[in-house]
Amino acid sequence: MTQATLTAIEALYDTVVMARVLASNGRAIDLAGLDAEAGALCATITRLPRDQARLLRPALKALAQEVEGLAAALPPP
Numbered sequence: 001m002t003q004a005t006l007t008a009i010e011a012l013y014d015t016v017v018m019a020r021v022l023a024s025n026g027r028a029i030d031l032a033g034l035d036a037e038a039g040a041l042c043a044t045i046t047r048l049p050r051d052q053a054r055l056l057r058p059a060l061k062a063l064a065q066e067v068e069g070l071a072a073a074l075p076p077p
Contacts, residue, residue, distance in 0.1 A: 002052065008041055009059045016066045023073040 015037075019029045045053050045060075 002048070005041075005044055005048065006056060006059060008044070009056060009063055012037055012041060013059070013063045013066055016063065016070050020066065020070040020073050023070060023075075 012034075015034070019031065019034075022029050045056060048056075
């Protein structure tokens, strides 16, 4: 596993946590660019050897759960 990739996952996680907290408190948030960042991260992970990518699974699962929490905290469109 590359430390840089894990660090990128953790940074995105932190961003999503902050967005969820703000949204939960009724604050407007700008999610522009979040999808591009997630896409770039996914592209990086797909280029890793399978054994290294598997080691990232726990961090990715935590990120996915936090994204679901953010989605639940957003007001309906």
